[in-house]
Amino acid sequence: MTDNPAPTWLPCGRHRLDLSYPRVMGILNVTPDSFSDGGRHVALDDALRHAERMLAEGAAIIDVGGESTRPGAQAITAQQELDRVAPVVERLVCELDALVSVDTSTPAVMRQTAALGAGMINDVRALQREGALEAALGTGLPVCLMHMQGEPQDMQQAPRYDAPIEEAVMDFLETRVAACEAAGLRRERLLIDPGFGFGKTVEHNLRLLNRMDRMTRFDLPLLVGLSRKSLIGKVLGRPVEERLPGGLALASLAVERGARILRVHDVGPTMDAVNMTWAVLREGCEND
Numbered sequence: 001m002t003d004n005p006a007p008t009w010l011p012c013g014r015h016r017l018d019l020s021y022p023r024v025m026g027i028l029n030v031t032p033d034s035f036s037d038g039g040r041h042v043a044l045d046d047a048l049r050h051a052e053r054m055l056a057e058g059a060a061i062i063d064v065g066g067e068s069t070r071p072g073a074q075a076i077t078a079q080q081e082l083d084r085v086a087p088v089v090e091r092l093v094c095e096l097d098a099l100v101s102v103d104t105s106t107p108a109v110m111r112q113t114a115a116l117g118a119g120m121i122n123d124v125r126a127l128q129r130e131g132a133l134e135a136a137l138g139t140g141l142p143v144c145l146m147h148m149q150g151e152p153q154d155m156q157q158a159p160r161y162d163a164p165i166e167e168a169v170m171d172f173l174e175t176r177v178a179a180c181e182a183a184g185l186r187r188e189r190l191l192i193d194p195g196f197g198f199g200k201t202v203e204h205n206l207r208l209l210n211r212m213d214r215m216t217r218f219d220l221p222l223l224v225g226l227s228r229k230s231l232i233g234k235v236l237g238r239p240v241e242e243r244l245p246g247g248l249a250l251a252s253l254a255v256e257r258g259a260r261i262l263r264v265h266d267v268g269p270t271m272d273a274v275n276m277t278w279a280v281l282r283e284g285c286e287n288d
């Protein structure tokens with residue numbers, strides 16, 4: 001925790017990501033249930049088309065995930081995950097020249113997708129899996145470290161914390177950042193994420209967002225995923241397809257509290273919410 005401002009440019013493989021203003025990361029799920037199952041190629045084409053649209057709407061990053069972290073989801077093998085993710089990463093890089101982030105905790109997936117041109121690793125397990133730290137280090141790519149309590153299978157079974165949620169999350173992230181640095185991963189390559197919805201009650205999530213400005217003390221880029229999450233459903237009583245307005249409110253608050261990357265499903269509307277919020281925040285700073 002220094003007084004240095006976060007670096008403006010984050011090197012991400014062949015890309016550089018300007019984080020001097022908030023950016024949007026579009027979610028591309030490649031779990032079997034996420035795209036039409038009229039054969040592998042149809043699904044792949046659909047995924048590519050969806051990514052293309054998100055990029056046209058202004059996404060700076062496409063986050064590709066092949067392991068469902070849905071509460072209660074079944075674990076899959078590294079090979080299954082690779083079979084899902086690798087063809088999509090390859091085509092996103094070659095055909096769309098996209099900055100691709102890979103949502104994975106699996107060392108082999110980190111290594112192989114980096115070799116295919118991925119530009120960032122997004123690990124909901126914060127490199128705690130056996131071999132993950134070493135694999136991530138070897139890729140040379142930036143890594144997002146997320147807080148999760150428990151595992152997807154059990155994380156939503158009555159989550160509780162002994163310390164205030166924001167303290168628990170920050171302690172965890174501080175420990176993981178230190179472990180990464182001790183292993184040789186430079187701090188300049190790290191991002192942090194409080195992990196909304198991962199082992200947290202609605203009240204935990206609301207409080208965590210309310211206090212999130214404290215996490216800027218790390219001086220690391222802050223990434224958040226709030227899009228369509230169940231806290232919106234629980235507060236507003238909305239099913240998943242009616243959570244966009246609630247999600248935009250949360251995105252705006254997250255930017256005001258320091259978020260620099262918003263991981264979302266609805267890129268176009270989020271771009272407007274974020275850019276509008278940023279216009280106000282920036283005007284407030286200029287005459288200071």
Ligand code: 7PM
Pocket residue numbers: 027069070071103122123124144146193195196197223224225226227228229263
């Ligand atoms: C079911 C439950 C399906 C939760 C999908 C999810 C995050 C992430 C996810 C996040 C980072 C979702 C999540 N969420 N990576 N991956 N931060 N860094 O709602 O909040 O997309 S999966």
